[in-house]
Amino acid sequence: MHRPIFEQVCVIGLGLIGASFAQAIKDNGLSERLVAVDSHAPSITEAIEHGLLDAGSANLQDVISGSDLIIIAVPVQAVQAVFVDIKQAMDNGQLAADCILTDVCSTKVNIIDAAKAVFGSLPVGLVPAHPIAGAENSGYHARRASLFVNHSVIICELATTSNVAITKLRLLWESVGANVISMDAGHHDRILAHTSHLPHLLAFNLVEQLASHDDNLDIFRYAAGGFRDFTRIAASDPKMWHDIFFANKSAIVSALDEYGVYLQTMRQLIIDKDSTALMGLLGRAQAARRHFGHMLASTPYTDTSAMSASYNITPSNTVSGTIAIPGDKSISHRSIMLGSLATGVTHVTGFLEGEDALATLQAFRDMGVTIEGPDNGNLTIHGVGMNGLKPSKTPLYMGNSGTSMRLLSGILAAQSFDSVLTGDTSLNKRPMERVAAPLRTMGAVIQSTGHSGTAPLSITGRDTAGKPLQGTEYNMPVASAQVKSCLLLAGLWAEGTTTVTQPEISRDHTERMLSAFGYPVIVEGNRISVTGGGTLTGGDIAVPADISSAAFFMVGAAISQNSELTLTQVGINPTRTGVIDILKLMNADISLSNEAHVGGEPVADITIRSSNLVGIEIPEHLVPLAIDEFPVLFVAASCAKGRTVLTGAKELRVKESDRIAVMAEGLQTLGIDCTVTDDGLIIEGKGTATENGDINNSQPVFGGGHIVSHHDHRIAMSFSVASLRAAEQITIEGVETVNTSFPGFAELANQIGMSIQVDTDAE
Structure with a gap:
């Protein structure tokens, strides 16, 4: 129950909206008195008998005296007549001149015009408003106090309206559970013409x-x-819609004309049997309906109901079996990008249907590319060629995907049109100057946000910026596959040659895939070069299983008792196998079999058995080759005998979270002694080894506890693995982002012997 905001509220019209608003005001105690006007006498009588109203009448003059808020909830064409009665009450002294007047109509310009016609000048208390809520049934009996909860209410803040009136009406709507937004009246009518009236x-x-x-x-x-x-x-009520269609005539006719053009286009596609174009239109429409909901709410793609989730994990000590890991995220991203820019059709198998890769897919749909799928990891991309992308009509939403944003920056910097890249709250805090600054040396015009150089990124197209990008030689201060790939992709359109020199080897999926699409790439040690002006040719891309996702199960089998686990057809690109090299240095029992090449990428079955791990000083040259796997490697180090020291890993501090600090915090919560350094972590392992060399992984290393993942998918999965050597239950908060890279992680973990219960909090 709230404190009253008004002394007396008068509702004119007890239909669905008016009666529901009255009920919400009554139930929340937002007015000392509540009265109503309605020509339907039975509604007034019942409302009084139900205790909803203190008074009611068919005649406004009978009940309006002393009201400090009037809510007009009548058909739009009847509003002017109501204004006439209100003005008479003001002239008679029944109402104060600054009484707040508002409405619930779905058109706004005509309400303002009607007020001008009646009052001469707009009343200082006039606040036009429109709740975006409704129901199939109408009338007093259909009222529902909860009708406006979590629904938007648009108010038009007129220059002539007092701040007190605006503030009090905003507070009233918020008090009944609505989300209040402000909008110009003309813009409101144009938007509603498309989204509701049409x-x-x-x-x-x-x-x-x-x-x-x-x-x-x-x-x-x-x-x-x-x-x-x-x-x-x-x-719906025909009389109400009859009035709305006339009241918003200009905007509705415009929307109808635009709709007619689209309808004619679809008609012609069907006549011409243009399968590719029709699939593109249908696919974009299907994806857009989901996409804009997520974009506006900054929510994940793969879970539309759960805004937050947690894992409750019961300790288990053995994992076993043979499992398939989802497709490689890095390769999935690049298959969409290069397939879209290629000439011809590209067929992709093994595509990772996680949120990050779906963000990339949606971005290219927004830029006019026809993409069929995904369907069980299968995609068909109808490439538009190097110069075939079209400007998106909205900012390109990258969700939580840093790879999408950084690589797309390189592509978009070379296009003829302007672009804006944005993401969820987490992504919009991550540094983007690391790609923006070197792109500017090529002539790109990019504006990042704030002092820290974060998203949203505004990219000016070449038609506005002038001359094309110029090839460059860039010496990377830190090895980063994302920065390298961004510049190489920009170099595809640049005049001359673009060369990137990296201090250490980083993952080379971009170079490999460019070659697979027929684009020449020169690799000379740590120098990679492309020359602008070439073309890409579509083909078949098979995405191998993701070694970064496999790493969780590799560590899980190594630290647990009597375990043997085989992971099939995992990508073992030599720029990604740092996790295998590090685990082998720690004495892990890992073997590879069935080695082959798929789509230019090496793959193998990986088998891991229980191991007596030992602490090591991790060689710095391996750090870029295992940068994403360190959170779970920290879990392995905790279970090893002796100290593990990581240096040269500043990159971990600017991932989805500060992974060094967050992992250290969680490890300490579970009883591990570790020390954070400027560029790494020192972990005192609690593992033991028997004198005869037998595996001794039965003793708990971790205690139980509550872990905050900071909504970082790799943090969440890493501490899930820790449960294999935990003494008590572990609860991990903020695991909904696991779907960014590993949809189905908990189910697969339970399949091999773990015990993870997923709890969701729908909002």
């Missing part, structure tokens, strides 16, 4: 069309769910 008009029209058909009885008898869902809104 769909209702089409629904009414379709039902009328089918009802007039000769086979109308059979049409309605056998109508499928889609027909019922789409035409449900045609059951």
